[in-house]
Amino acid sequence: MPGKVQEFASRFAEFADRLASQRFYNYPFGVSPRAEASTYREIWLAAKQNNCPAIDRLEASQGYSIDKDWMDELALLTQVVIKKSDICYQHGRILYAVLSSYVAASQYDSVNIVETGTARGYSSLCMAKALHDAGQPGKIFTFDILPHDVEMYWNCIADDKGSMSRAELLKAYEQLVNNYIVFIQGDTQMQLRKVFVPRVHLAYFDGTHTYEYVLSEFGHIVDKQKSGDIAVFDDYTPELFPGVVKAVDEICATQGYSKEVLTVSEQRGYAIARKK
Template structure:
């Protein structure tokens, strides 16, 4: 446990960064972003709500030359209203911009563009039709999530992907209402559902769904069910012992992994080997055979202890 005067331990692996980014979502982020890149889809990246940077660090690995990456969070700044302020105080009191930046720079050479403030700043900071992938994990209040979804729609390129966190958590009903409202009346079309996130697009979800279904059916560590609801195909996924995609360790892991050379054990009487014994000569063997046993033992004892001295 760290005190107020101690710096938090430096992350050596992605798993060392605090936050909620399950393995299933890591696999889906990686697969969807790799698919975009293989198809030549270009565009910027955006994350709203970064906490300590776990998913932001993961996303940053997929930033390509010529693309821009923007993150937005209140950090320790003032919330725009009382409800948001209460939420931030309760759940994110330990979050600071410095903590996020320290974690991010442990894995990357440069920070993304950081917008510190409410997510309502995003429309003025990110160009329309500029992003290929948007991750929304900010406020859990309906009004804010509603606006965040509208902002995501405006900044995404055609067939760009939005990921909405906490769409079915028991403590976030406002997110659920905003997300399903977007599906039913704002044109959002689901690609798939993980345990906590809905992946969607305002483009055609069918091509990516077909490739995703083929990928999932080819592996035994992902549960799958497909349902129809309100004219949408809902692909539900669940991890069955999935392993996270490979992710390089932080620079601290390389710096701290200095080899330790074991120190030689101190010599002691109990560990020092005894000097080799000389084989007995022919004269000694003959004396042992001819002399009385009592005298033989006395001679042997004198050889071991050496001559006695007196003062």
């Protein structure tokens, strides 16, 4: 009987997860383009000029840096959107540098990566490029409430071509996607438990920015990390996301992780946690 109750509860939770996700299948960013392609390009040209000394120093210390032209082109497609806050896609540099250095210092047959908050796929592709450039086999399991194969407008420069799925949006990066990335749709509270990998070498958290969610997501991977493994937290920004900062500080204080904070601006900061 307890087994049947548990099975019923699990099925009900999955049904509730699918029901809660339905609105993300119906043009969540709007039923038409938000701006012309020229507007997105103007925003991109300004964002390209951002200087980030903290990330410059990180790249120098790690000994690796992503191809900037490649990153900028990817960002134009997947990071430049219409929103109130400034556009900043420098986390691609962080992920590439940290992952490249990690791979170079180790000898693993395959590397497992977990990401929460896929969005349009920018971060996943930056990490996939790091694996590709290093000749390192691996898989990136990336989670988001947004579906991968459903057409929508993405609030991006490609919207002037009509609605399309994420798979279609990333067509130019198909080889990296096919070789490295697994897209998983749904709430991380339900979906993270379905990834059965013995080890998570690197995790990148950029999902729901609350104390509770960050702790919950981290809780799914903490026992799968060993000394030297890495967790990167986006939006470590006290003024905007105090819940994220509180969760990260608590994790590092209680779970045996060191912490390196990179502050890019008042609106954007990152924390790199390494298991001791």
